Amino acid sequence: MFDVVDKALDLALAQGADEAEVYASTSTSRRIKVYGGEVEELTAARHKGVGVRVVSGGAAGYAYSSDTAPSALETTAARALEHARVSDHDPHVALADPGSAPPQLDIFDERLTRATDEQKIDIALALERAALGHDKRVKLVEDTMYADDDTEVFLASSKGVRGTYRENSCFLFAYVLAEQDGQVDTGLSYSIGRDISELQPQACGREAAQRACDLLGGRQCPSMKATVVLDPFVAASFIGVLSAALTADAVQKGRSLFAALEGKEVAGAGVNLCDDGLRPDGLASAPFDGEGTSCRRTPLIQGGVLTGFLYDVYTARKAGRQSTGNGLRSSYRSMPQVRPTNLIVEGAATPLADVIAGIEHGVLVSSAVGVHSGANPVSGEFSVGINGRLIEAGRLSTAVREVTLAGDIISMLKGIVAFGDDARWIPGGSIFTPSIVIEGMSIGGA
Amino acid sequence: MCGGPSNLLRVTLPALEAALLEAVVARALGSGGDFAEVFVEDSVGLGMRLEDGKVEQTSGGHEYGAAVRLNSGDRTYYAYTDEVDEAGLFEAATAVAAGLRSGAAGATTKLGAERSEPGRHPVQVPPETVPIVRKRDLLHAADDVARGSSPLVGQVIAGYSEGRQRVLIANSLGDVVRDDRTRVRFIVTVIARRDGIIQTGYQTIGGSAGFEILDEKAVTETAVKAAGKAVIMLDARPAPMGAMPVVLANGFGGTLFHEACGHGLEADAIAKGASIYAGRMGELVAAPIVNAYDDGSLVNGWGSAAFDDEGVPTRKTMVIEEGRLCSYLYDRLRARSAGAEPTGNGRRQSFRHVPLPRMTTTCIAPGDATPEAIIAATAHGFYAKSLAGGQVEPASGNFVFGVSEGYLIEKGKVTTPLRGATLVGNGIDILKQIDMIAADFDVKSGICGKDGQGVPVGTGQATLRIRQMTVGGTG
Incomplete structure (x- = not known):
């Protein structure tokens, strides 16, 4: 694809761009869903495309195309220039300067390229069987999915950036419905890897089933202030929301609740959060970001103190800092945006059983509905619907449902007093987190 | 160019x-x-x-x-x-x-x-x-x-x-x-x-x-x-917590029906029995004053097209008539399995996506009350003017909406703005509790996500009242 990239680069410069950058990708993917012991859906895909970013007259413009023929590249370059002309001049707009050689990362596993559809189908079927067989209250496994992706990225710019990498990954997902006395509850789980041999269909299926069964028999509980334990799935969805406020883009545009808090205490003293684009087991890892800046590890919260934000080239120039390698693209169709890579929550781990044994009165939250709609990333206020189990006198007791958890992000972070020993990857946002224990949360119920 | x-x-x-x-x-x-x-x-x-x-x-x-x-x-x-x-x-x-x-x-x-x-x-x-x-x-x-x-x-x-x-x-x-x-x-x-x-x-x-x-x-x-x-x-002051009458404004309020009911009517959830509406055709699933439909043919509607993404002409499909469930929303595959007619709801985000039964513009039909009369008839309650968005589990019918603009109703009048409120409930319970519907029908546009696919959808609704609903607030 470098021939396509170089051609597009030449065309953009020939048409009058001051600077140009071309990102191209090719990928193949499989998605297999099974249901009732049979294949429900098998999708085989192959795609490619190119995105052209130009800087012209101090403004940036972007255009993309799935067609990489020379005539399409010419049109795409012309559109990028037209888009730059209509965008407002901004002195901080720039492309990345070439840096030192990007790190070598172990993010491609040759073995996955040899896995057959039959093997992948068998893993998905094993996952469904594991979930169905786990508990007689499991009604059905609504979604059982295997998916993989093999992507090669090519990037070059007129500033001299030039790089390529290939990465692959696969994952399993199960969404289970359990039923008891006419009440239905749901549970889900994932398993991720870079080769099918790393996937754990048995454990994943059993866990999804158990998570659904744990919620059966749930009732509203009275409204109260209580200690809550967010399990890793729920913790990850909250971290996903607050991570948007940790980008320099949100800070500079006045839509981050952390804007004026750099160097200040924003969380419990034992809380550490970092962005790490280099973890080989993290599915968002890459040698360089969507602008060619090398990925790295960036501490965001250390010992409860906000230590920094995530930057791309533009926001870094605006703030007089260095890009942290967080100018990411979701595909060739998007220009770089400031986003986290892998987010890692770290703190002293306490065995989860000990955590629960130490709680007199609380709720173990294993599902939160509406985190993305019920949480305001600007003000930090949130109110979400939760399901989970009551904790009474150090023991898990009955399930709770139709209750809300409300508060604001900073108070919640400051209320964090402990972490479980169950840290794991939750895909979606690629977040590695244990269960999080928070004191003084408002539960809204009957 | x-x-x-x-x-x-x-x-x-x-x-x-x-x-x-x-x-x-x-x-x-x-x-x-x-x-x-x-x-x-x-x-x-x-x-x-x-x-x-x-x-x-x-x-x-x-x-x-x-x-x-x-x-x-x-x-x-x-x-x-x-x-x-x-x-x-x-x-x-x-x-x-x-x-x-x-x-x-x-x-x-x-x-x-x-x-x-x-x-x-x-x-x-x-x-x-x-x-x-x-x-x-x-x-x-x-x-x-x-x-x-x-x-x-x-x-x-x-x-x-x-x-x-x-x-x-x-x-x-x-x-x-x-x-x-x-x-x-x-x-x-x-x-x-x-x-x-x-x-x-x-x-x-x-x-x-x-x-x-x-x-x-x-x-x-x-x-x-x-x-x-x-x-x-x-x-705004922090919204209170607890159960109370809720008046949903027209337009954005239609998200309620989309989330609380619409997803459960999509035939893929029905086929798997993963919806509270499965096996309930003809049953009362809403208050008798409720009529609801999906309309992919609404002229110039954000969620409209002439044909769905399987080449089936779009149309208006009544899903609830006088409170009774009367149709699901089908794509070709689920219609063929169920022996039903496709309803023009087979949609996909792009060629990269498998078509699924999806809503288009989903509406609760207007009634004949006025919004003023509904507020005036509410001694104490919550007025949800704009909803920020919501999520639902079709299997259980449980949903949550964020309220971006909400007010207290006191003695039949809209008074203090309230922030940080969410509405929490169950699809069937809530639709059964609708007791007043106004005539001020309006449609709003949004993007609905399902199974990793975003498609344009509309939500249509007039001002209506839900007799009792859980409001989750911070106050």
Whole structure:
């Protein structure tokens, strides 16, 4: 694809761009869903495309195309220039300067390229069987999915950036419905890897089933202030929301609740959060970001103190800092945006059983509905619907449902007093987190 | 050259003659199956965004791709490619056939006459013919108006998007359908701040229509409304917690029906018994005053098209009549399995996505009360003016909505603004508790996500009251 990239680069410069950058990708993917012991859906895909970013007259413009023929590249370059002309001049707009050689990362596993559809189908079927067989209250496994992706990225710019990498990954997902006395509850789980041999269909299926069964028999509980334990799935969805406020883009545009808090205490003293684009087991890892800046590890919260934000080239120039390698693209169709890579929550781990044994009165939250709609990333206020189990006198007791958890992000972070020993990857946002224990949360119920 | 150069729209080229499409369908069915289809898409789009007073991200592009789908019983084999030529299409068809390998070739019907319905959703001013600077100027106009409306406005984010998607669908039933969809949308988000309190207001205009729906007046109104919401919410106090009567305003309030009920009526959830509405056809699932429908044929509706993404004409489907469940929303696959007619709800985000039963514009039909009378009849309650969005578990019917603009109702009057509220409940419970519906019907546009696919949808509703609902607040 470098021939396509170089051609597009030449065309953009020939048409009058001051600077140009071309990102191209090719990928193949499989998605297999099974249901009732049979294949429900098998999708085989192959795609490619190119995105052209130009800087012209101090403004940036972007255009993309799935067609990489020379005539399409010419049109795409012309559109990028037209888009730059209509965008407002901004002195901080720039492309990345070439840096030192990007790190070598172990993010491609040759073995996955040899896995057959039959093997992948068998893993998905094993996952469904594991979930169905786990508990007689499991009604059905609504979604059982295997998916993989093999992507090669090519990037070059007129500033001299030039790089390529290939990465692959696969994952399993199960969404289970359990039923008891006419009440239905749901549970889900994932398993991720870079080769099918790393996937754990048995454990994943059993866990999804158990998570659904744990919620059966749930009732509203009275409204109260209580200690809550967010399990890793729920913790990850909250971290996903607050991570948007940790980008320099949100800070500079006045839509981050952390804007004026750099160097200040924003969380419990034992809380550490970092962005790490280099973890080989993290599915968002890459040698360089969507602008060619090398990925790295960036501490965001250390010992409860906000230590920094995530930057791309533009926001870094605006703030007089260095890009942290967080100018990411979701595909060739998007220009770089400031986003986290892998987010890692770290703190002293306490065995989860000990955590629960130490709680007199609380709720173990294993599902939160509406985190993305019920949480305001600007003000930090949130109110979400939760399901989970009551904790009474150090023991898990009955399930709770139709209750809300409300508060604001900073108070919640400051209320964090402990972490479980169950840290794991939750895909979606690629977040590695244990269960999080928070004191003084408002539960809204009957 | 603005928007989409027309010479790129190659769906119209003779390279995709009926003979080729027929051969691809036949190849897909080569080792068995009940149904095969080719879906070709040619899309151009443009997106512009203003923030901090600057138009900073202008992006657009072109995508041309095709998918081949094979169904055998309830199974789907799907392959897509962006090589839309004979080799690419046959490769995709061979891939889906290899997935099935059942033996005898499946039946196909010779392709019939091509159908299309230009003008079902009239486009007076194709957006690609409007100079791009005019679009930029509208973004700046929204920014100026919003900032000028109050000194408390701290940030304005305005977005413009346009898209033209041409599709060609041919299948083993002999259907050949072309559809040409143009959509434009304008979104204004205003952030107001005072003494450390931050509130946001959001307003949108969108349609399956041309640039004619966007002029200075429409854009100005949108910006003023968004700013007004953000500013008024600065005075909000934390919403109370607990169960109380809830009055949902028209327009955005329709998200309630979309989330609480609509997803559970989509036939994929029904087929798996993963919906509270499964097996309840004909039963009372709502208060008798409730009539509800999905309408993919609503003229110029944001969620509308002439045909769905399987080539089925869109239509109005009653789903609840006088409180009784009377239809689900079907795509072809689920309709075939259930022995029902497809309802024009087979939709996909693009050629990269397998079609699923999806809502289009989903509405609770208006009643004859007035919004004022409904408020006046409520001694104490919560008035939800705008909903931020919501989520539902179709299996249990449990849902949550964020309320972006809410007020206390005291002694039959709307009083203090309340912030941080969510509405929590269960689909069937809530629909059964609707006890008043007004006549002020309005439709709002949004993007609905399901199984990783986003599609444009509308929600239509008049002001209505729910006798009792759980409000989750921070106060």
